[in-house]
Amino acid sequence: MAKKKGTVHIDHNRCKLCGICVSICPVQNYKINQHKLKELGKCIACMQCERYCPDMALIIDTKDGKDTPTG
Amino acid sequence: MTRKLTYLNYLKQDLLPTQWCPGCGNGIVLKLACQSLEELNFPKKGTVVVSGIGCAGRSAGFFNLDSVHTAHGRAIPVAEGIKLANEKLNVIVISGDGDLLGIGGNHLLHASRRNTDISIICIANAIYGMTGGQYSPTTELGSKTLTTPSGNTDTPIDVQALIKAHNCFYARSTTYHLKHAMKCMVEALKHRGLSFAEIKTQCITNDGRRRGFKNGYEMLMYYKDNYKINNNSNELKHNEIGIVG
Numbered sequence: 001m002a003k004k005k006g007t008v009h010i011d012h013n014r015c016k017l018c019g020i021c022v023s024i025c026p027v028q029n030y031k032i033n034q035h036k037l038k039e040l041g042k043c044i045a046c047m048q049c050e051r052y053c054p055d056m057a058l059i060i061d062t063k064d065g066k067d068t069p070t071g
Numbered sequence: 072m073t074r075k076l077t078y079l080n081y082l083k084q085d086l087l088p089t090q091w092c093p094g095c096g097n098g099i100v101l102k103l104a105c106q107s108l109e110e111l112n113f114p115k116k117g118t119v120v121v122s123g124i125g126c127a128g129r130s131a132g133f134f135n136l137d138s139v140h141t142a143h144g145r146a147i148p149v150a151e152g153i154k155l156a157n158e159k160l161n162v163i164v165i166s167g168d169g170d171l172l173g174i175g176g177n178h179l180l181h182a183s184r185r186n187t188d189i190s191i192i193c194i195a196n197a198i199y200g201m202t203g204g205q206y207s208p209t210t211e212l213g214s215k216t217l218t219t220p221s222g223n224t225d226t227p228i229d230v231q232a233l234i235k236a237h238n239c240f241y242a243r244s245t246t247y248h249l250k251h252a253m254k255c256m257v258e259a260l261k262h263r264g265l266s267f268a269e270i271k272t273q274c275i276t277n278d279g280r281r282r283g284f285k286n287g288y289e290m291l292m293y294y295k296d297n298y299k300i301n302n303n304s305n306e307l308k309h310n311e312i313g314i315v316g
């Protein structure tokens with residue numbers, strides 16, 4: 001199993017709850033709860049959410065500064 | 072410490088969030104444009120962004136660059152005027168399909184004929200988003216919109232053919248194909264002479280929902296499934312994306 005490699009930073013002032021990250025994340029790291037985006041600490045640093053977020057609300061920090069490539 | 076999104080230096084960050092709807096693809100195009108400017112090291116002084124009117128037309132105002140928000144359809148002639156007045160400037164147009172190809176179509180026709188050295192990024196959402204979802208010149212045949220409730224019967228404009236007829240640069244991509252879309256923008260920005268990068272972009276509110284898409288993500292997946300990258304042709308079929316510069 002992939003172990004945690006990414007730290008998720010959510011800018012709640014920018015997030016519009018469009019849900020693209022919720023759907024695109026390969027490890028279901030996000031959910032929208034009571035009108036707020038929550039992350040569940042499972043990030044494998046694939047960077048998809050950061051890349052697709054239309055509102056530049058997500059930053060993924062990786063320990064070693066490298067991404068885990070996904071297919 | 073949180074990593075900084077350095078490409079955001081090209082935006083007035085205090086204006087974020089944009090007023091675009093949740094899941095709208097315009098933000099993805101805005102971001103790719105900034106990343107392309109960053110990759111090419113475009114100077115902040117000496118680069119001008121011009122937009123027309125529409126949701127896409129809001130783009131220019133977000134850049135931390137000199138920018139002009141022109142009248143509907145007039146982004147291209149204003150950009151040509153700026154270039155003519157000072158040819159040292161990098162002049163970029165970012166606007167909508169209705170703005171550039173509908174009301175402004177005649178300007179594109181003649182700017183391409185003149186091969187003016189401007190880079191045009193067209194946010195092609197196949198709809199007039201801002202005014203509620205009327206069909207646009209890029210609405211596909213059969214597509215249901217506010218003004219084509221039984222499906223569009225008018226042939227979409229062949230902008231590739233128009234641009235190529237005048238030997239200018241044409242590229243097409245989508246907001247799903249991020250790397251590819253960025254490559255299209257980078258090449259368009261580098262091109263000397265008129266370049267046109269058409270980015271298929273989702274409008275969830277006034278197009279997608281009416282056609283049964285639940286959210287922006289589903290529209291991105293539609294682009295993924297329906298557009299194929301073609302690197303080996305100088306003529307793209309309607310479901311292909313690529314660079315035919």
Ligand SMILES: Cc1ncc(C[n+]2csc(CCOP(=O)(O)OP(=O)(O)O)c2C)c(N)n1
Binds near residue numbers: 166171
């Ligand atoms: C001269 C003029 N005619 C009509 C309008 C109304 N109008 C505003 S935006 C728009 C369409 C914009 O479509 P597009 O360029 O595709 O932008 P989108 O909102 O889809 O991003 C129209 C017809 C206007 N503002 N000015």
Ligand code: SF4
Binds near residue numbers: 027045048
């Ligand atoms: S970087 Fe990838 S794994 Fe981490 S939260 Fe974003 S989409 Fe999920």
Ligand code: SF4
Binds near residue numbers: 094277
């Ligand atoms: S109406 Fe469509 S194009 Fe305009 S902001 Fe909303 S989703 Fe984007």
Ligand SMILES: [Mg+2]
Binds near residue numbers: 169194198199200
């Ligand atoms: Mg449009």
